[in-house]
Amino acid sequence: MESQSGKLWKALNRGLDICVVGLMAFLVIDVVWQVCSRYLLANPSSWTEELATxxxxxxxLLGAAVALRERAHLGINYLTAGMRPRAQHTAEVFALASTALFCVLVFIYGGTALVVRTVALNQLSPALGIHMGYVYLALPIGGLFMTGYSLRRLAACFFHVTSVDRPHR
Incomplete structure (x- = not known):
């Protein structure tokens, strides 16, 4: 039987996957429209490049969280390959704790401060006219996911759980 927290993480994982795939599909459609309007219609859209950015x-940022969950980030294991298992475990704990700390300080704290500041200044994007706070909101949201995945894997290191954040398919 799956725990409540397991169900919550599964739902969060699924929602994040859907968001990343949906945003990527929207990005592809936007760029294709940009190319078609520029070269086929000879009337380039003024907003497509900004939206693509x-x-x-x-x-x-959300894809980085998915990559962290799936352990798909590039890692340099040259140094740890020759280590004893206990030293490898210590290196993994250090890397995960450092990742979580970085995400909290830079993405969550710094990203939230940036969002608050841009909303307070009423900063709008030039072409689309949307609040830049919506764009910068990706920082704390991505940071929350990355911190959660780092802490979850860190807890698994201490409790020797092997099934944390494995692909849910």
Missing amino acids: FLLVWVG
């Missing part, structure tokens, strides 16, 4: 920010 904003979508790329969201896809990049």
